[in-house]
Amino acid sequence: MSPRGGRAVNELFVAEVALDRAALRQVGGYLTDLPCLRELGALAFHRPVTYFVGENGTGKSTLLEGLAVALGLNPEGGGRNFHFASKETHSPLHRCLTVTKGPYRPQTSYFLRAESFYNLASEVDRLEEIGAPGLFDSYGGRSLHSQSHGEAFLSLVLGRFPPRGLYLLDEPEAALSPSRQLALLRQIHLLAEGGSQFIIATHSPILMALPGAAILSFEEGGAIRPTAYRETSHYQVTRAFLEAPERMLRELLDGE
Numbered sequence: 001m002s003p004r005g006g007r008a009v010n011e012l013f014v015a016e017v018a019l020d021r022a023a024l025r026q027v028g029g030y031l032t033d034l035p036c037l038r039e040l041g042a043l044a045f046h047r048p049v050t051y052f053v054g055e056n057g058t059g060k061s062t063l064l065e066g067l068a069v070a071l072g073l074n075p076e077g078g079g080r081n082f083h084f085a086s087k088e089t090h091s092p093l094h095r096c097l098t099v100t101k102g103p104y105r106p107q108t109s110y111f112l113r114a115e116s117f118y119n120l121a122s123e124v125d126r127l128e129e130i131g132a133p134g135l136f137d138s139y140g141g142r143s144l145h146s147q148s149h150g151e152a153f154l155s156l157v158l159g160r161f162p163p164r165g166l167y168l169l170d171e172p173e174a175a176l177s178p179s180r181q182l183a184l185l186r187q188i189h190l191l192a193e194g195g196s197q198f199i200i201a202t203h204s205p206i207l208m209a210l211p212g213a214a215i216l217s218f219e220e221g222g223a224i225r226p227t228a229y230r231e232t233s234h235y236q237v238t239r240a241f242l243e244a245p246e247r248m249l250r251e252l253l254d255g256e
C-alpha cells in the first residue's frame with residue numbers, strides 16, 4: 001500500500017468502536033464470558049485495511065458482526081438494502097457498541113460472511129426476481145447460485161464493491177484457492193487505494209500479508225494487540241510447515 005496506508009484516522013469511515021460494559025452486563029449470556037470483550041475498552045482503526053486474526057473462538061466474528069449490525073448492516077451479510085434473516089442467530093453485542101465514524105460517508109457498505117454466503121446468494125436471486133432487474137450485473141452477470149462458491153465470492157468483490165466503500169469481511173478466504181486469494185488481496189489493495197476501508201477477520205496468511213495494513217491479534221487471554229505479519233502464528237506455522245512438511249508431519253503423526 002502507498003503512503004495512503006497511513007491516512008489520518010479521521011479520514012476513515014469507522015474510526016473507533018467502544019464497548020459499554022454496563023450494557024454488556026445487562027445483556028449477559030456468553031458475551032460477558034468472552035475474554036476479548038472482558039478486556040475491550042475501545043478499539044481504534046488507523047489504517048484503511050485492518051485484519052482481525054487469532055485462534056478459533058477468540059471472538060473475531062462476534063466483534064465483526066456486532067460492528068456490522070451497529071452500522072446498520074444485515075447480520076447475515078449484504079449491503080444496507082439487505083434485510084433477510086434465515087435464522088435469528090446474531091448476538092445482541094451491537095447494543096453495547098458505540099461506533100465513532102469519520103467525517104465522510106462511504107459510497108456503499110457491505111458485510112460478507114462466508115458461512116451465510118448461500119443465504120445472501122438466495123436473497124440476490126429474490127431481489128432480482130421481485131423488481132431489481134439488472135442486479136445480477138453487479139454479481140458476475142448471473143445468479144450467484146449458478147457460480148461456484150469461490151467464483152461467486154470473487155464476482156461479488158470484483159463487480160459489486162466500488163471505491164470509497166466500507167467492507168466488513170468474515171473469513172473471505174473460505175472459498176478461495178490460493179491464487180484467487182491473491183486476486184482478492186490485489187482487489188483489496190486497489191479498493192483501499194481508492195479510498196475504501198476494510199475490516200477483515202481472517203486465518204489466511206496470504207490475505208493478511210497486505211503491506212501497510214494493521215493486524216490486530218485476538219489473544220486467548222482476551223487482549224487485542226497490534227501484531228507484525230511475521231509475528232502471527234498463521235505466518236509462522238504455515239512457513240514452518242512449508243519449509244519442512246516431512247519433518248513436521250513426522251512430529252505430528254508419529255509423535256517424534
Ligand SMILES: Nc1ncnc2c1ncn2[C@@H]1O[C@H](COP(=O)(O)OP(=O)(O)OP(=O)(O)O)[C@@H](O)[C@H]1O
Nearest residue numbers: 030034054055056057058059060061062063089201
Ligand atoms: N450463539 C452463541 N452461543 C454461545 N456461545 C457462542 C455463540 N456464538 C459464539 N459463541 C462462542 O463465542 C466464542 C467466540 O466465537 P467467534 O465465532 O466470535 O470466534 P472466532 O474468533 O470468530 O472463531 P473462528 O476463527 O473459529 O471463526 C466461541 O467460543 C463461541 O463458541
